Amino acid sequence: IRPHARLGKKTRRHSHIGMRYSSGMEEGGTGDMFAMVASKSAWHPLGDRIGTLLYWINKPFSTGHVDIENADSTTGPIANFNWFSDPRDLDRLVDSTIMMAAVAASPELAPHVVRPSPSSYSGWAKLLGRKSATNYLMTAPVAAMLDLIPALQPAFVKQFIGGGRTLDSFVKDRSEIEAFVRAGVFGQWHPSGTCKMGEATDRYAVTSPDDGRVHGVAGLRVVDASLMPTIPRANLNIPVIMIAERMADAIRRKEAL
Structure with missing residues (x-):
């Protein structure tokens, strides 16, 4: 996010816009999907500079199961969400990815973002999401450097957020989007x-x-x-x-x- 569009220090909540929408899939009914805008993506200085369009299925068809591992009451259960056991869930998330990519690349957002990119909550994003002095010290210099040298921002976004992908090429290949969604899917708590x-x-x-x-x-x-x-x-x-x-x-x- 460009400096003028970032949240101020006094703003406590990072999510201000949500959208409930329908996938158009007949079996899904109305309001089976949800999307939101996160104006910062993590607690650390680097997260202050990254916005996210996040979307999920509110009415999935896939079903999972919970198993008891043993008779010891102190042992937690095994929860298997069984993502995409029903292919209709994958289809809806792929369609939503394409829709959100169009929003991210829209001319209305262009003045406010550096380079839209596909992203997922995995890898280094999860590691840096843990609150610690080490993670703060790792992200603060990178954030400062990106502000100081804006020319580095597009390459950083492509490599470290998009995993080497560009949004333009990504949305043209549905099979690549499917692989991306399968690899990055997680529960909505x-x-x-x-x-x-x-x-x-x-x-x-x-x-x-x-x-x-x-x-x-x-x-x-x-x-x-x-x-x-x-x-x-x-x-x-x-x-x-x-x-x-x-x-x-x-x-x-x-x-x-």
Whole structure:
């Protein structure tokens, strides 16, 4: 991002614009996708200078599974999201990549950015994302040098952000975009549905839709996003509060009988 378009030091939030949109895929329905603008991409000085167009599927078709590794309660479960087990998810992310590339290369953004580039949250971006004095000391000189010598910015963007790719050539090859999406996909921090509600006759149902009781286990309930039978088309906070209120009311009613 060019200096005049960067966030000021007093701005606490880095995301100010979001867009809920539809992929156009009939099975996806309306509002199955979401995109946002991050006006800085990390906490460190280099992140202050990099903006991101980020997009994801709010209604994926792929399904994963959670396994118990052993009987030790201190051992965490194994979660396999099974990305792209349904190819429709890959198609939607590829289409969104092409759409966002067009936005990034638009004449409206041209005065504010140096060189749009494909990018993903992987490799050095993850390593530098950890807050530490070492990472600050690694990124601050690079950020200062790029401001001091703007001629270095295009080459830096191509090599270290785009992985040697340019946006122009990248968007012309759908197979390259598919490989890029497969390599860079990650979760959006809102997993749900691992203990779905349903009747005991449903082999995939774990909990009762009436009060969250786990089928076949006495005295155990689930009251969180785990029991959602389908993935909602947005974040989980308000739906989880609604579920908790509903289940709490059901528990109170049964105790009153």
